[in-house]
Amino acid sequence: MIFDKIFEYAREADTVLIYNAGEQNRDPTFTYITQTTKGIFEGSALIVKKDKATIVTSQLEEEAARSTGMDVYIFKNGTEFQNILRDLLKDVNTVGLNYNSLSLSSYKMFLRIIPDKEFLDVSASILEARKVKNEEELKKLKEAAKIGSEILPDVLNDLKEGVTEYEVASKIVYYMMRNGASGPSFDTIVAFGQNASMPHYSPGKAKLKKGDFVLMDYGAKYEGYCSDITRTVVFGKASEEQKEMYYTVKKAQEAGMNAIRSGANGKDVDAAARNVIDSTKYKGRFIHSLGHGVGLEVHDHPALSPSLDLPLKESMVVTVEPGVYVPGVGGVRIEDDVVVKKDGFEKITSAPTYELIEVS
Template sequence: MDYKQIFDYARELDTILILNGGEGQIDKTFFYLTQAESGIFEGSALIVSQDGMKIITSELEEESARSTGLEVIVAKGREDFNRIIRKSLENVNSVGINYSAISLGMYKDLLKVIPDKEFIDVSNSIIESRKMKNDNELAKLRQAAKIGSEIYEEVIQSLKEGMTEYELASKIVYEMMNAGASGPSFSTIVGFGPSSAIPHYSPSDRKLKKGDFVLTDYGALYKGYCSDITRTAVFGRADSKQKEMYNIVKEAQTESMKIIREDVNGKDVDQVARNIIDSTQYKGKFIHSLGHGLGLDVHDHPALARNYDFTLKDRMVVTVEPGIYVTKYGGVRIEDDVVVGKNGFEKITSGPSELLEIS
């Protein structure tokens, strides 16, 4: 990771402070810059300057921190941590802070530790830096996509009448971790029958029966990087409506992908898929954007949305996920992950092209 590229978007600064709080307040930028592959780093900090980076952390994270090859300072408690922060920044007037990743409480505490500094928000600079992936990041994203893609056949063939959505969700997570993932990249979605019409559905004890749609939306986490995959199948024989919905969504995905390349506007990609779906009886049934950025976060940045101007750039990774949702009947969504290229795209997920009917 060339950490200095973050200053390409924050030229007025020469020092950035990345702060982690407790559980739920971890800034993924810490892992983006350090490329740490283990550790949680709660209550840790990263000081980034033109001259290098140093991690300030506890004994709990010392070994994980040193595995990065960066300078590491171990704090003996919170007072010592604050002292190290003050000492490290004593000759700095302006400090870049990722406002989007710190809580109000963390900000107030920081004001007490270094009250004499000017804080400058660098959250937009960080977002811009993280959008384009380097070779190391792309390798991790490809592996996350590979793991998620390859476990699907094993998972879908395990369907049996009467199993619950909970059971299938746990099977997905087990197979991903068995294949080398460190865990799921987000809470796994499994929807049977009418539940598949709810895009952000949470699995329940609903039992599988013949004729149900089986929608699975899941992702593998590999060395901190995420995949995001949605597949839709039918348990038993698909009826004509199910086949029709699937084929329309598949066409919308295929045709919209064809225009993905550098300098294309994301809303134009969305419009291709939306036009196809809206030209059918399912007009208005595609109720979300076509896709989003993918990286350390499963929703890394906006990308493909009808009301959002977003220019695609080489080495961005985005999802393409059109869907049709019919309330009380069911839904179809097909989602794949692609790398944007100068003259096209690389699809890094794989899966069935036709609607699977699992007997």
């Protein structure tokens, strides 16, 4: 049972309450425990114990809930929801809550519904449990990575002079969903030319022209799990400066990946890549962390950072994404998703990265 992992860390509570306030305020732990993406589960709750999980949901989600095989309680209105929670928790003194995904209004609601309970923040315990993926999770992550990787040739084929960043971003999402994704795992980034010097750029109306960098940062969501890929190409013939930037980043990524293994410290992996860039004229132009965890959220947990002391564990999935950003020139980022292995890593993204692609 996947949910019993939570209690390996949340030993201070024997019952955990997970709540989805609304469609735009869902706790990914709901999907983690139920392993279903069939419903939205708006306004639904999970009561998790060491040996079972119970879904409390509305009639809208009854069919999806029952397909999990878990115990299910159905409410028709808010009063019934509150009464069911009180009854299911009547013999529980301490309730663990995932504060990281709980709004203040939801917390106050639980204070009103079950005021006799002691609430504990188990968000760190939940995060720790979710860091290491099981085989079923890895299967879904690999499929999300495969979908994102295989669309790149179609996207590159659509790069024509005068196309806008908006258009390329929309094509990326279209191709991913055509190939089996439920949607993008985050808002797609497409940056042309000088815009690529901004790591968190949002695509706009800029039109592609010869000599532009094309930086594409995107990911597919498959059965709730995410991929995260960045590729940088040049439209037309690359300048010597563009080539130097690209191969500096490529070398840095290789150094970072080669430092990954179970037991390695995330900050040391970051340093391996950062040292490559800082040994060149681009010192100081790598302005973010090397990577983060990927799972039910595209930023599932911190992982490879100069300021984070984090020993890597086997079956964690992390990104490796060094970058060089030069205002007025552009930027290069190469990002892949890898599974941490006992003696190394397994790269699960496969879109081409070996040589700088010049799109004619």
